[in-house]
Amino acid sequence: MMINKRLISMMGDSKQYIAWNVVLQFLALLANIVMIFAVSLFLTGLVRREPDLPTALLYILGALIVRFFCTCGAASASYNASCTVKKTLRAAIYEKLLRLGGSYTQAVPTAEVLQLAGEGVEQLETYFGAYLPQFFYAMIAPVTLFIALAPVSLHAAVILMICVPLIPVSIVAVQKFAKKLLGKYWGRYAALGDSFLENLQGLTTLKIYQADGARHAAMNREAEHFRKVTMKVLTMQLNSIIVMDVIAYGGAALGIIVAAHEFNANRVTLPGALCIILLSADFFLPMRALGSYFHVAMNGMAASDKIFKLLDLPEGSARTAQLGADCAIACRDLHFGYTAEKETLHGLNLDFPQGSFTALVGESGCGKSTIAAVLTGRVSGYTGHVTIGGQELSAVSEASLLKNVTLVSLGSHLFKGTVADNLRMAAPGADDGALWGALEQVNLADFLRSMDGLDTPLTEGGGNLSGGQRQRLALARALLHDSPVYIFDEATSNIDVESENDIMAGIHRLAGRKTVILISHRLANVTKADNIYVLDHGHPAGQGTHEALLAQGGLYADLWNRQQALENYGKEAQ
Numbered sequence: 001m002m003i004n005k006r007l008i009s010m011m012g013d014s015k016q017y018i019a020w021n022v023v024l025q026f027l028a029l030l031a032n033i034v035m036i037f038a039v040s041l042f043l044t045g046l047v048r049r050e051p052d053l054p055t056a057l058l059y060i061l062g063a064l065i066v067r068f069f070c071t072c073g074a075a076s077a078s079y080n081a082s083c084t085v086k087k088t089l090r091a092a093i094y095e096k097l098l099r100l101g102g103s104y105t106q107a108v109p110t111a112e113v114l115q116l117a118g119e120g121v122e123q124l125e126t127y128f129g130a131y132l133p134q135f136f137y138a139m140i141a142p143v144t145l146f147i148a149l150a151p152v153s154l155h156a157a158v159i160l161m162i163c164v165p166l167i168p169v170s171i172v173a174v175q176k177f178a179k180k181l182l183g184k185y186w187g188r189y190a191a192l193g194d195s196f197l198e199n200l201q202g203l204t205t206l207k208i209y210q211a212d213g214a215r216h217a218a219m220n221r222e223a224e225h226f227r228k229v230t231m232k233v234l235t236m237q238l239n240s241i242i243v244m245d246v247i248a249y250g251g252a253a254l255g256i257i258v259a260a261h262e263f264n265a266n267r268v269t270l271p272g273a274l275c276i277i278l279l280s281a282d283f284f285l286p287m288r289a290l291g292s293y294f295h296v297a298m299n300g301m302a303a304s305d306k307i308f309k310l311l312d313l314p315e316g317s318a319r320t321a322q323l324g325a326d327c328a329i330a331c332r333d334l335h336f337g338y339t340a341e342k343e344t345l346h347g348l349n350l351d352f353p354q355g356s357f358t359a360l361v362g363e364s365g366c367g368k369s370t371i372a373a374v375l376t377g378r379v380s381g382y383t384g385h386v387t388i389g390g391q392e393l394s395a396v397s398e399a400s401l402l403k404n405v406t407l408v409s410l411g412s413h414l415f416k417g418t419v420a421d422n423l424r425m426a427a428p429g430a431d432d433g434a435l436w437g438a439l440e441q442v443n444l445a446d447f448l449r450s451m452d453g454l455d456t457p458l459t460e461g462g463g464n465l466s467g468g469q470r471q472r473l474a475l476a477r478a479l480l481h482d483s484p485v486y487i488f489d490e491a492t493s494n495i496d497v498e499s500e501n502d503i504m505a506g507i508h509r510l511a512g513r514k515t516v517i518l519i520s521h522r523l524a525n526v527t528k529a530d531n532i533y534v535l536d537h538g539h540p541a542g543q544g545t546h547e548a549l550l551a552q553g554g555l556y557a558d559l560w561n562r563q564q565a566l567e568n569y570g571k572e573a574q
């Protein structure tokens, strides 16, 4: 019952702690039996006016001390058992995410990972720390009590023993229903977490469009669904506990009635009857405790189902290959779709020779950023071949890939800290001179000198810089990374002309030394590229130099003429 083999196989060292917990609880039970016998004998002596207080005190005190140490020991073993499992599980989740790499969000939302690794694993604490040891102890305890009480009154011992299994029967009865309900509970919880995180991240946008009220209402509805399912879970648990209480205390009452009856019929002595009365509740308490742990453990089990689903996500082939000095990239018959139903890239053949300057252009949504995502391993599951330095990209370790291929996009994140902290991320050993060199190249040095230099503080996301400054700083950081391949994905979008010119100049300087892939909607930026690939809805639509493509007169020439007309119109209008 509720012994999940897979969870148990992850226990490692926890097994010994669980065994310790059971042994210590068993010793505490033995001490309790001894104490009850001593109390019963003392009370009988008292009735007969010949009490033996010193012997009774000796046994009671001895038993209490043993119980004290056993209970403390059991609690500590329980703590150690759950700690070890929590560490193992969190490490397993973390390692799985590393193996999945940047593409993990394709399969599971970040909020869900956070919930599972945080509270999901926490819920399993009760399963390992309390439920599992109690499961074994609850089997041993009634048998031990039966052996202790059978010589006193076989009749009473048998009746108590027969009532005990009614508690696990009642647990099994609710198990199936509880499993379904808890599956729903975790589903609602994860969905609410996802919406909360997304709304929080997009709060500024929601405020701008005054859409926060509607989102608020939608989240309230989700919260209400979650509240309802939580209340259902609590009601189910409470009802189940009431049933178990009725059985446990009803059974104990039955034991007392039987003891009184047996005593009346002179089939049991007075100390014997007292022993039965005092120990009858102990028959049921371990099972009763198992029942209440069961519900919390069941919640952990529902979380573990989700955790295992995450751990079982397919990883593709092992990514262990390391890149060498050659980082030429080639795509052959490259197909990719974010979903199985819709393909985004339809059989592309692309070449990015070592040291070349290649541009990817095409109308919005044609798949340019998707190519960047494939080349940087942010999405997985392409078909065809993508080789880098002659090795299949899907076999290259993520660390090696990201060390050799630097992506600079609008989304390049700046972290809270100083300018130097952000720059040294890319080159931990770089001295101040090297940092200033990179800042000079992107024309940011003068501005930073007017501030606190390399110690200029940045708020989260570089929020205290302008858009252009942020992009320039991201470019400076990328330059310091000094990788053989650079991909610039709309690195100059939405920024001022001066910043755009500085950044484009930086990219052109880099193009002589590194393999550069430039994605830009503005064709004026790509005219100097060695080769330009034109995409049309994920299909190839021409390649060549700027001049050759213009001469061909296809989609590229069309786009160029439209952009030129727009830019000239803009200039005339000034």
Ligand SMILES: Nc1ncnc2c1ncn2[C@@H]1O[C@H](COP(=O)(O)OP(=O)(O)OP(=O)(O)O)[C@@H](O)[C@H]1O
Binding pocket: 338, 339, 344, 362, 363, 364, 365, 366, 367, 368, 369, 370, 371, 521
């Ligand atoms: N994470 C995603 N999940 C599902 N579909 C996506 C995802 N990202 C992009 N797409 C879809 O893939 C297609 C190509 O998108 P992509 O971002 O590669 O285009 P793009 O050429 O870079 O466009 P733009 O110039 O506007 O940035 C689009 O139709 C888009 O809807």
